[in-house]
Amino acid sequence: MKKSQKKLRKSTVNNLINYAIVAAFYLVVTVMIQTGSATRHMKSMLVPICVAVILAVSLNLVIGFLGELSLGHAAFMSIGAYTGGLLSKFIANQFPQIPVAVRFPVSLLAGGILGAVFGALVCLVVLRLKGDYLAIVTLAFGEILRSIVINLEFTGGAAGLKGVPQDASFTYGIILVFITLFVIQNLVKSKHGRAIQALRDNTIAATSVGVNATRYKLIVFSLSAFFAGVAGVLYSHNYSILTAGTFDYNYSIEILVMVVLGGIGSIRGSVIAGALIVMLPEMLRSLQDYRMLIYAIVLIVMMIFTSNDTIKMYMAKYNPVNFVKNSMTAKKSQKEEN
Amino acid sequence: MLKVENINVYYGQIHAIKDVSFEVHEGEIVSLIGANGAGKSTILKTISGLLRSKTGHITFKGEDISKTEAYKLVPKGLAHVPEGRRIFLQMTVKENLEMGAYTKGENMAEDIESVYNHFPRLRERQNQIAGTLSGGEQQMLAMGRAMMSHPDLLILDEPSMGLAPILVQGIFDIIKEFHKMGTTILLVEQNAEMALSIADRAYVLESGRVVLTGTGEELKASDQIKKAYLGGN
Numbered sequence: 001m002k003k004s005q006k007k008l009r010k011s012t013v014n015n016l017i018n019y020a021i022v023a024a025f026y027l028v029v030t031v032m033i034q035t036g037s038a039t040r041h042m043k044s045m046l047v048p049i050c051v052a053v054i055l056a057v058s059l060n061l062v063i064g065f066l067g068e069l070s071l072g073h074a075a076f077m078s079i080g081a082y083t084g085g086l087l088s089k090f091i092a093n094q095f096p097q098i099p100v101a102v103r104f105p106v107s108l109l110a111g112g113i114l115g116a117v118f119g120a121l122v123c124l125v126v127l128r129l130k131g132d133y134l135a136i137v138t139l140a141f142g143e144i145l146r147s148i149v150i151n152l153e154f155t156g157g158a159a160g161l162k163g164v165p166q167d168a169s170f171t172y173g174i175i176l177v178f179i180t181l182f183v184i185q186n187l188v189k190s191k192h193g194r195a196i197q198a199l200r201d202n203t204i205a206a207t208s209v210g211v212n213a214t215r216y217k218l219i220v221f222s223l224s225a226f227f228a229g230v231a232g233v234l235y236s237h238n239y240s241i242l243t244a245g246t247f248d249y250n251y252s253i254e255i256l257v258m259v260v261l262g263g264i265g266s267i268r269g270s271v272i273a274g275a276l277i278v279m280l281p282e283m284l285r286s287l288q289d290y291r292m293l294i295y296a297i298v299l300i301v302m303m304i305f306t307s308n309d310t311i312k313m314y315m316a317k318y319n320p321v322n323f324v325k326n327s328m329t330a331k332k333s334q335k336e337e338n
Numbered sequence: 339m340l341k342v343e344n345i346n347v348y349y350g351q352i353h354a355i356k357d358v359s360f361e362v363h364e365g366e367i368v369s370l371i372g373a374n375g376a377g378k379s380t381i382l383k384t385i386s387g388l389l390r391s392k393t394g395h396i397t398f399k400g401e402d403i404s405k406t407e408a409y410k411l412v413p414k415g416l417a418h419v420p421e422g423r424r425i426f427l428q429m430t431v432k433e434n435l436e437m438g439a440y441t442k443g444e445n446m447a448e449d450i451e452s453v454y455n456h457f458p459r460l461r462e463r464q465n466q467i468a469g470t471l472s473g474g475e476q477q478m479l480a481m482g483r484a485m486m487s488h489p490d491l492l493i494l495d496e497p498s499m500g501l502a503p504i505l506v507q508g509i510f511d512i513i514k515e516f517h518k519m520g521t522t523i524l525l526v527e528q529n530a531e532m533a534l535s536i537a538d539r540a541y542v543l544e545s546g547r548v549v550l551t552g553t554g555e556e557l558k559a560s561d562q563i564k565k566a567y568l569g570g571n
Contacts, residue, residue, distance in 0.1 A: 191440070194429075194436070198440075201429065202425065204424050205420060205424035209486075210412030211409055212407075
């Protein structure tokens, strides 16, 4: 066997580290809950963290890898939230004998699929648009959808949808985060992922080597919307009431903030930033009135820091993957010198 | 091999290409020359499916490709090196070349090796991010990438654009090498002298029309061409 085959590719190592981060987070939190050191407040943040991570990672697929700006991620999430919520409510009322372990996954799948369908529809509409124009259309789509949901009867209208069974749990959330990471990381690594990134770098050049732009745009938009839908289902099964107002453009922007903060095109960044954005307002709770002000300032400072090339280089030096690699090559060259 | 018949292309109200017809036979190097705005790139975009002609036909190896989508042409054996060195800036040199074999995906290592033999500079820089290459190296990469699909017809859109004269010579030498390997070449150039010196035949475009045609030698000797493009008397 050749040595190159044994050695893991750098991207594989990076992906494994992402799984390890999520697993470690799960273990630490579980231990804290078991030993009773987790506050009620902390526990209430766990599912929202998973929701945010799924949203950020799936939006990063569109922004970071396809290179298009979508401002309608919260809308796809709301499709999942309402689809899953209504379906679970229906099953719980009509077929109470069906266990949660069946009901919830069915709702997750339904929410994801309907999200994907809408993702594909929006993509077909905006196929010829790029950049700012595409962003505005996705923004408008979100606002239209929100008004429709408020004015429909079966969604509970402006008062919101009540009585969705609270099936979501931290364990479900973490499993879904794993699935999201698994699917998106493997897609990005594959030949198809390369084609998607080629489209981002240069659409004309990508077409000139035979990449079908329409097909990949559709795949990316529907897959991203699928996971947004799944995140929505998780969200709706975590709260007792679901209101359409939650999924406005501010929420889409918040997801965008997570992606930008974590680094466009960095999946690990999205995971960490997603969790951070959920926890930050809670961590700042003791500041009371100044909470949102400090939150904004922290965001600005973090943006400046994460976009600074010098700091990035410094961070890259201590990136665990590079660190191991560098110290290995250093040792090697030392040996050679001797 | 490639036959363009009576195409008319419009940009909105602007009639950019007027009744253009030309042919490229197997094994030839054919040049389209003309000043800025003559319609050279528009014709290439129409052939490669990025623009559509209102009339006429474009046939490639006997098959009508007038309505074929751009990405479907590569598997048919037509590779296009677009104007302005359109490479994948955020990928490495090697990844760019791998993208060239996107529709094929076999014997990749061999093909990459053959590209490196033509362009030793690319081998030196194979793990470098393509965006950090110099202009000449980017042009080499774009051409190498197109060769990865083993095209029967290679379309080159202004390969000499923005390059120093010594690099231009190098690029044209490579074009000749590709031609010797059996690739038919359609070359669009502003650098009329260079283009005519390697072309078997050439077409001269002016404001969207073919105004002159002949062998490379003939056109190079023609007074009209000398006045308009070569700057001599």
